[in-house]
Structure formats: structure tokens, C-alpha cells
Amino acid sequence: MSFLKKIFSTKEAEKEPEVLLxxxxxxxPIKAIVEQDERVVYFYLWGDEETNFGIKSCWVRNLTHAPDELETKLLNKGIPPLLPRQYCKFPEGQEKLKPGDLSIVWLEEGDGAALFLKDEILAIIPAWSGLEDFPGYARDCKGHGNFAxxxxxxxxxxxxxxxxxxxWYSWSSELNPFRLEQPRILEVYEDLLGKSDxxxxxDGNQWPPKGLYLRNGASxxxxxxxGLSxxxxxxxxxxxxxxxxxxxxELGIILDSQLQESDLQNIAEWISGQACLPWDNITFxxxxxxxxxxxxxxxKFNSVILTNQLELLPKIELGKYRNSHVNFLWMVPISQKERKDVIDNGSESLISKLDKIGTAIYSLDRDEVV
Known part of the structure; x- marks a missing residue:
């Protein structure tokens, strides 16, 4: 079923919309869709049902005369609405779009996208589309329209x-960002934490590439x-x-060295799974x-708190990448009671308590601090 039908489903729709892109x-887990019927074109971002992303929609252009008022009756019946005249740069309507002239550019985070007509932006749906009645941006809209x-x-x-x-272009180069940054990141780790073992x-041989440093020291x-950064x-x-x-x-964890090879492998696999979570769940x-x-x-310790605020933890400075500060967060094991303390009182309360126990934070045999 088309996206127009999913959002504006009705028996009165005269013709199945065409999926242009x-x-x-x-x-x-987000899909970009461009649909066109006989009256209007819409751009959508649709999140997987297992996420909270939902469906975000943005008007692109009217294909016929814009109405003077919002098409409330048609909208209530589920018919895709035209943008009212006062918000249209082309109130008499525009020509239909051709699939071959369209392309999508995803924002670097992967949760927003722009629709291009050849070399020009037609519409943009950022991550915050859908909040406070904001739909997205369209080239052919003027002012704050109902649907763009x-x-x-x-x-x-x-x-x-x-x-x-x-x-995106830089990733197609032989000297892609991972090849350039991986040696630098590893050098920072080895200078501070010791040579990797x-x-x-x-990354499971999937893009984007990701690696994991391991220092298996005596204590x-x-x-x-x-590469997460x-x-x-x-x-x-x-x-x-x-x-x-x-x-x-970037993420890290320090534990007392009482680990078997199977334990090391289990932790590596677990970290691999956590490294995908922000993008898989559309969160951070x-x-x-x-x-x-x-x-x-x-x-006892079946959660971790992400922090770089504990005094005992090494302070890893990775500088900036593409104008963004890279934050290194340590994953410190905590108990269910301690996690509840974070939920009830905020993380600062637990961080203060963990600071008082010193090197015990590395042990899974320590006493709880709450």
C-alpha cells in the first residue's frame, strides 16, 4: 500500500499514487519515499515499527490550483491535501515530477534527508519533523504552511x-575516514593505556567499519x-x-583481569552490539x-553507566572530527539498585558514590553503593 494511502487512506481516492523514489x-532503519498522485507530491521518512520514529511527511508541490483555504473536509476523509494558496510560491500548480530527476541525500546522522530535483533541493525532513506541528521544509513553500x-x-x-x-563522497575514497582515523585513535589509546594485545x-564486514582495542594487562x-565517532x-x-x-x-570498559578467553570474546561481542544501538534504535x-x-x-552487575566523570578513569581526549567534539565514555558496571538510583536521582548522585570506592569500580565482586 502506498504511503499516501497509509496516511490518507480512503475509498474516495481516485487513483493509486505513484511511488517516484x-x-x-x-x-x-528509516525509509525515504516520494509519492505523487494527480493533485500533489509528498516526501516521507518512515521509521521501522520497532522504533519510535514514526512517519514524517512533507509537502513538495501542488500539481493543480491551490485552494484558498485548508482542505479540511478532504483531509478528514483521508485524501492527500493540497497546500493552501497563501503558502504556495506557485499557486497555479506545477508540472509532475519525473523519477529520473529525483535523488535523496541523507544527513550524516542518517535520521534526516533532503530530496533533490537534479541539483536543487526540493524538500528537507530533519530529525525534529513532527514536533510542534513542524512538517519539514520545501523549496516551493512560503512562510509556515500547514504541510511544509x-x-x-x-x-x-x-x-x-x-x-x-x-x-558520503569521502567514504568512496581509498583513503576513507576509517583508514585515516583508525591509526590516530589507536595511537591515543596506546599512549595512555598501553600497547594493544x-x-x-x-562491524561484521558491514559499513560503517568499526574496531575494538584490547589491552589485557596483568591487573x-x-x-x-x-571508529564509532x-x-x-x-x-x-x-x-x-x-x-x-x-x-x-567512543566507548570503553575497564575490568579487573580475572577473565578467560571466552569472557574476552563475550565482552567483545557485547560491545559490538552496543556500538550499533544508537543508529539501530534511532537514539543516542x-x-x-x-x-x-x-x-x-x-x-548483581547487569547494567553499565556511561560516564567520563569518575576521577579514577583515564581521561581520553580524541579532539574533534568534522567540527564535532569526540566524547569518550567509559562503561562502568552497576547493579539494578544503582541503576534505579540513577533513574530516581540522576547520574551525579551515583557518580559521587562510585568515586568514593576507588579501584573497586573495576570489580564485579564489589559491594553496591546504594
């Missing part, structure tokens, strides 16, 4: 689209991801003011967030 996000907003000169999204084009590829075992996390800008300070991460990791911890089957 359909494309999957390279990072997130105008792309004004002050809008930063066209520049972000251009940056995304450069980003093993290096895992944790401590250290894992640290390599090359892809900005989705959804960040919906929750923070400055996405460039929060949208790139940040300071104070908690996630499940299952690789060692601990009866």
Missing part, C-alpha cells in the same frame, strides 16, 4: 546537506572502540542545544545514560 537510510515550511536564507540545513554530500573488527583488562549519532539535536558537543562518541548515548550489561552473566 524509495531509498533506505545508510545508517538507521519555507527554506529561508537563515536555514542551516542546506549547508548541512552539502556537508553530508562531502561526507588484540584488535577486533566489530586490568581494557576495551575501547575505534566517525558517524554522528541520530536524535541528539532534539535534546541538546549544541549537537556538535554531543553527537560523536550520552553522559549518565545506562544500558544493559550481560556478557559475564553477573548476578
Amino acid at each position: 524509495e531509498e533506505e537510510s545508510p545508517l538507521c 515550511w519555507e527554506i529561508t536564507d537563515s536555514n542551516e540545513l542546506p549547508e548541512r546537506v552539502e556537508q553530508a554530500i562531502a561526507c 588484540k584488535y577486533y573488527a566489530i 586490568k583488562t581494557v576495551f575501547a572502540t575505534v 566517525l558517524i554522528p549519532m541520530p536524535s541528539v539535536e532534539m535534546y541538546v542545544d549544541d549537537r556538535l558537543e554531543h553527537n560523536r562518541i 548515548f550520552g553522559e549518565g545514560h545506562t544500558i544493559n550489561f550481560q556478557p559475564l552473566n553477573s548476578n
